[in-house]
Amino acid sequence: MNIVADTHTHTIASSHAYGTIIEMATYAAKHGLSCIAMTDHAPAMDDAAHVWHFFNLHLIPNYIEGVRVLTGAETNIIDYEGHIDLPEDLLKKMDWVVASFHPEAIKPGTVEQHTEAILGMLKNPYIDVFGHPGPNNFKFDYDYVVPKFKDSGKYIEFNASSFTFRAGAKENMRYVAKLCAKHGVEVVVNSDSHSPFNVGDVQIALDLLREVDFPPELIINTDLERFKRALSNRHIPVVY
Ligand SMILES: [Zn+2]
Numbered sequence: 001m002n003i004v005a006d007t008h009t010h011t012i013a014s015s016h017a018y019g020t021i022i023e024m025a026t027y028a029a030k031h032g033l034s035c036i037a038m039t040d041h042a043p044a045m046d047d048a049a050h051v052w053h054f055f056n057l058h059l060i061p062n063y064i065e066g067v068r069v070l071t072g073a074e075t076n077i078i079d080y081e082g083h084i085d086l087p088e089d090l091l092k093k094m095d096w097v098v099a100s101f102h103p104e105a106i107k108p109g110t111v112e113q114h115t116e117a118i119l120g121m122l123k124n125p126y127i128d129v130f131g132h133p134g135p136n137n138f139k140f141d142y143d144y145v146v147p148k149f150k151d152s153g154k155y156i157e158f159n160a161s162s163f164t165f166r167a168g169a170k171e172n173m174r175y176v177a178k179l180c181a182k183h184g185v186e187v188v189v190n191s192d193s194h195s196p197f198n199v200g201d202v203q204i205a206l207d208l209l210r211e212v213d214f215p216p217e218l219i220i221n222t223d224l225e226r227f228k229r230a231l232s233n234r235h236i237p238v239v240y
């Protein structure tokens with residue numbers, strides 16, 4: 001099993017990432033991917049792309065080197081009501097939107113506060129993915145929140161790079177995986193790559209899902225038809 005689309009990647013528009021979109025797509029093609037999403041950091045992060053970056057995403061062609069390029073952002077959850085740091089007029093033009101907790105953009109709070117933030121975020125129709133949910137500093141009420149993702153039009157991310165450096169991410173996501181399987185919640189497996197060299201590198205996340213006997217049909221991006229269906233079921237459908 002491997003992914004066909006990597007829906008969380010960064011380009012040089014985020015200053016601690018090292019590839020242009022052409023380089024990212026070129027390596028994605030080399031690594032056998034059909035699609036990548038370009039999800040640079042939204043303005044609440046220090047290394048974020050300027051807001052003008054997001055205004056101009058329509059200049060990116062749908063296909064580069066034969067790879068479907070979805071334009072979007074990794075937005076920041078900036079308060080415990082679940083608001084994010086890009087306005088609706090920009091979000092509605094995007095193909096794919098990730099929303100994540102980053103300590104640089106929101107002070108880690110209590111389990112209850114994180115839980116409230118996620119429930120608030122779930123009400124935002126423009127968000128597709130809850131990015132890297134696992135770290136210890138942003139724990140939430142897993143048992144209560146995970147089932148709420150079912151039929152929400154949003155996916156829980158298994159973020160491979162997070163497993164390597166965010167404390168608790170891997171262990172907590174093992175528990176989240178079991179809950180997703182139990183409640184039929186769909187997930188997406190992404191690299192969060194910050195350089196062309198590790199686009200599509202998600203083995204550590206796929207291994208974890210295999211270890212818990214995760215149902216493959218709940219992973220939206222390991223099958224192209226399933227992934228296309230997810231895009232067409234979006235709040236604003238995306239044509240592949
Ligand atoms: Zn992130």
Ligand SMILES: [Zn+2]
Pocket residue numbers: 008009010074192
């Ligand atoms: Zn990221």
